[in-house]
Amino acid sequence: MRPQAAALYRMLTLRHWTERLFKIAAVATLVIVLATLAALLLDAVIDGAGRLSWQFLTSFPSRKPEEAGILAALVGTTYLMILTAVVAVPVGVGAAIYLEEYAKKGWFSRVVEVNIANLAGVPSIIYGLLGLELFVRAMGLDRSLLAGALTMALLVLPIIIIAGREALRAVPPSIREASYALGASRWQTIRYQVLSLAFPGILTGSILALSRAIGEAAPLITMGALTYIAFLPDGLLAPFTVLPIQIFNWVSRPQKGFFAAAAAGIIVLLVVLLLMNALAVYLRQRYQRRLYL
Amino acid sequence: MLLRARRKRVGERALQLGFFLCGALSLLTTFGIVAVLIFETVEFFAEVSLLEFLTDTQWTPLFAQKHFGILPLLSGTFLTSAIAILVAMPVGLVCAIYLSEFAPEPVRRMTKPVLEVLAGIPTVVYGYFALLFVTPLLQTFVPSLSGFNALAPGMVMGIMIIPLISSLSEDAMYAVPQSLREAAHALGASRLQVALRVVVPAAFSGIAAAFLLAVSRAIGETMIVAIAAGQQPRLTLNPLVPVETMTAYIVQVSLGDTPTGTLEYRTIFAVGTMLFFSTLILNLFSRSLRERIRERYE
Numbered sequence: 001m002r003p004q005a006a007a008l009y010r011m012l013t014l015r016h017w018t019e020r021l022f023k024i025a026a027v028a029t030l031v032i033v034l035a036t037l038a039a040l041l042l043d044a045v046i047d048g049a050g051r052l053s054w055q056f057l058t059s060f061p062s063r064k065p066e067e068a069g070i071l072a073a074l075v076g077t078t079y080l081m082i083l084t085a086v087v088a089v090p091v092g093v094g095a096a097i098y099l100e101e102y103a104k105k106g107w108f109s110r111v112v113e114v115n116i117a118n119l120a121g122v123p124s125i126i127y128g129l130l131g132l133e134l135f136v137r138a139m140g141l142d143r144s145l146l147a148g149a150l151t152m153a154l155l156v157l158p159i160i161i162i163a164g165r166e167a168l169r170a171v172p173p174s175i176r177e178a179s180y181a182l183g184a185s186r187w188q189t190i191r192y193q194v195l196s197l198a199f200p201g202i203l204t205g206s207i208l209a210l211s212r213a214i215g216e217a218a219p220l221i222t223m224g225a226l227t228y229i230a231f232l233p234d235g236l237l238a239p240f241t242v243l244p245i246q247i248f249n250w251v252s253r254p255q256k257g258f259f260a261a262a263a264a265g266i267i268v269l270l271v272v273l274l275l276m277n278a279l280a281v282y283l284r285q286r287y288q289r290r291l292y293l
Numbered sequence: 294m295l296l297r298a299r300r301k302r303v304g305e306r307a308l309q310l311g312f313f314l315c316g317a318l319s320l321l322t323t324f325g326i327v328a329v330l331i332f333e334t335v336e337f338f339a340e341v342s343l344l345e346f347l348t349d350t351q352w353t354p355l356f357a358q359k360h361f362g363i364l365p366l367l368s369g370t371f372l373t374s375a376i377a378i379l380v381a382m383p384v385g386l387v388c389a390i391y392l393s394e395f396a397p398e399p400v401r402r403m404t405k406p407v408l409e410v411l412a413g414i415p416t417v418v419y420g421y422f423a424l425l426f427v428t429p430l431l432q433t434f435v436p437s438l439s440g441f442n443a444l445a446p447g448m449v450m451g452i453m454i455i456p457l458i459s460s461l462s463e464d465a466m467y468a469v470p471q472s473l474r475e476a477a478h479a480l481g482a483s484r485l486q487v488a489l490r491v492v493v494p495a496a497f498s499g500i501a502a503a504f505l506l507a508v509s510r511a512i513g514e515t516m517i518v519a520i521a522a523g524q525q526p527r528l529t530l531n532p533l534v535p536v537e538t539m540t541a542y543i544v545q546v547s548l549g550d551t552p553t554g555t556l557e558y559r560t561i562f563a564v565g566t567m568l569f570f571s572t573l574i575l576n577l578f579s580r581s582l583r584e585r586i587r588e589r590y591e
Contacts, residue, residue: 019485026391029384030404036452037411043426044418094315102309103316114580116319121506121576122569123513125540126326128547129565133329137553154322161319187305215415218515218540222547222561244417244516251421251520259425266418273413 044270048263056264060230061246065257070265072229073246076145077272079233080242081210083149088156089206095157096164096202101190120158127155128222136223143224146236151223155216156209163205167198200287207280211273217244243269330569333562340556346563352526352537354560355546361560363567365526369443369536373518374511376447376532377454381507384451385458386500392459393466394488405460412456420520423449428521441523441535450517454510458503465499465586466492498582505579509572515540539564 059069095116103109131151141147171194179189195202221227226239227249233240243265250262338346341361349362388408392401427445432438438445469492477487493500523535524545537545543561551557 015483015486019483022485023391023395026387026395029387030391033384033388033411033452033455034407037407039426040414040418040422043422047425091315091318094312095319098309098312098316102312112316112319115323117580118573118576119319119322121509121572122326123515123540123572125513125515125543126330126565126569129543129562130322130326130329132547133333133562134325157319157322185301185305187308211413215417217415217417218519218544221544224547227548244415247417247421248516248520251417251424262421266421269415270418273415277413 041270044263044266046263047260048265048267051260051264052267056261057268061228061249062230065253065255065261068250068258068261070243070246070261070268072232073241073243073265074268075232076229076240077214077242079145080148080152080240081214083145083236084152084156084213085206085210087149088153088160088209091153092157092160092206092209093164093202095161096168097190097195099161100165100168101186101194116158116161120162123218124155124216125218125222127151128219130154131219131223141237143226143239144237145233145240147223148220148225148240148242151219152213152216155219156213159209159212160206163209164198164202167201167205168194170201171197200284203287204280204284207276207283211276211280214242214273214276215244215269217242217248220245221248243272326569330562330566333559334566337556337559337563340559341563350528352542354557355549355551359556363539363564365528366537366539366542366564367567368528368530369518369522369526369541370512370538372443372530372532372536373447373450373522373538374508376444377450377511377514378504378507380448380451381454381458382504385455385503385507386462388455388459389462389466390488390493393463394484394492408456408459411453414453416453416514416516417520419449419453420446420517423517423521435533438533439523439535441521441525442533443522443536444532446517446521447532449521450511450514453514453517454507457510458507461503461506462496462500465496465503465583468499468586469495496586498586502579502582502586505575505582509575509579512575513540513568513572515544519544539568543568 056069057074058071059067060072061070062068099109099112103112128151131147131154135141135147135150136143139147141150175193175197176189179193184192220242225245226241227245229239229241247262247265247269250258250265346361346363348364349360350364351360351362352365353360388404392404396404423445424441427449428438428440428442431445435444473491473495474487477491482490518538519541522538522541524537524541525535526537526542527534529536542564546557546561
């Protein structure tokens with residue numbers, strides 16, 4: 001009896017320590033991952049902070065690293081995102097409304113659903129090939145702001161649709177039934193009841209989808225967006241560049257001086273992203289509070 | 294009165310049609326992608342034989358001496374993706390097991406959004422990090438590492454993919470019924486034993502789905518490898534030398550001014566077709582695995 005008890009005791013101690021060890025290893029792994037994240041952000045801030053200045057924000061790119069600025073890319077990103085939102089949000093919300101409020105559960109809505117999920121997984125560079133052939137060549141839009149925005153709109157559409165559907169699904173059916181009971185038509189119910197309740201969710205989802213698009217360089221490079229632009233786009237058909245492309249361009253130059261400009265560009269890009277995410281969080285909280293009053 | 298009701302009905306119909314068209318646009322997008330890729334790829338194969346494309350060991354469409362063998366691009370893509378998965382899979386799984394089975398609720402609530410930040414950082418930023426931070430750091434340990442290589446971008450890509458693996462695996466583990474855990478505990482299993490021998494096997498299809506999706510993401514990732522892996526198509530599995538992936542090649546051609554309609558221009562669509570169908574198959578497979586786990590436990 002005694003040797004067995006000793007063996008059992010040994011086994012339990014071993015088990016106890018392996019579990020301890022696993023926990024320590026797991027926490028260490030998590031800490032390493034978070035430290036990498038911190039290193040990544042710090043690295044860019046340290047490299048770029050010295051380069052960041054009002055001059056950097058208000059200058060065009062230059063062949064001289066110390067004179068190069070990010071104005072064209074900053075303005076290009078702003079225009080591109082506004083245009084993308086104008087195209088993608090209405091269509092995305094429309095598709096979400098169709099799938100949630102109108103579509104019968106049949107093979108068609110099933111096909112659309114699977115298709116949207118798959119589109120969300122298509123590599124972004126493939127959208128660039130589609131934009132190149134369809135908008136740049138077939139529709140003759142050239143490498144313009146409009147062609148870029150349409151390409152980006154197709155890229156974010158699946159994300160907006162998915163977010164929109166979630167927001168619509170969160171509206172309780174009783175709201176719709178009450179509206180119908182008062183004699184409202186389907187569209188009246190959607191417009192005055194469902195959409196106004198789902199609005200904060202849709203808004204946050206759309207902003208988050210756009211903040212995904214803002215960091216994308218691959219599809220725009222593929223459709224032919226320029227990397228060196230020393231003027232501001234003056235219309236829908238003007239050539240343009242965006243922040244990630246400008247950063248890519250500076251990183252791939254052989255001169256070391258441009259690396260600091262790239263790091264400063266990264267800081268600007270991250271700040272823009274942070275602002276968009278903060279806006280999304282703020283809007284969600286503000287509207288939610290008002291709705292439940 | 295009747296007229297107004299009628300007009301209203303017509304309006305309702307029109308709106309419904311409009312929403313339907315928005316939904317149909319997503320189908321058209323898929324159709325457009327496939328049509329564009331197939332069209333240009335067929336034109337490409339009118340000039341280059343499929344056999345050469347699949348077996349030639351050199352990829353030099355932009356040189357005078359042209360070779361159209363996709364193997365070097367495939368090996369570059371495979372190499373960077375494999376390194377990324379080797380980093381992301383163990384780390385992501387350990388994080389998922391810890392967060393799902395061990396972590397106290399506050400830790401879990403705080404860690405998840407921070408991990409999500411990793412997935413939200415633009416890929417050019419990762420590219421910068423790989424080229425100017427990770428590569429020099431690795432060079433102090435491995436002096437033979439060249440300035441452009443597969444190792445650094447692969448590792449950085451792995452970091453980017455960690456949240457994808459950990460959150461999908463965690464969802465799968467979370468879906469495992471509590472009764473299975475309780476049964477194992479009743480039989481005397483420790484928490485670690487329950488996690489590794491009950492929860493992980495029960496969530497296996499979900500973890501496999503996360504793996505496939507991660508591979509698909511790694512194959513399609515563009516900017517990290519375009520910045521830090523170099524642009525030299527090379528049939529090798531050596532992680533220390535410059536390579537070129539399929540995505541990086543598309544970027545390389547797009548940056549130059551290759552005239553449209555030429556054979557060089559069509560190569561990016563042929564490569565794109567390869568890329569699209571490999572990721573599509575992985576995505577579909579991953580989705581079917583996730584549906585299976587949902588059917589089993591819900």
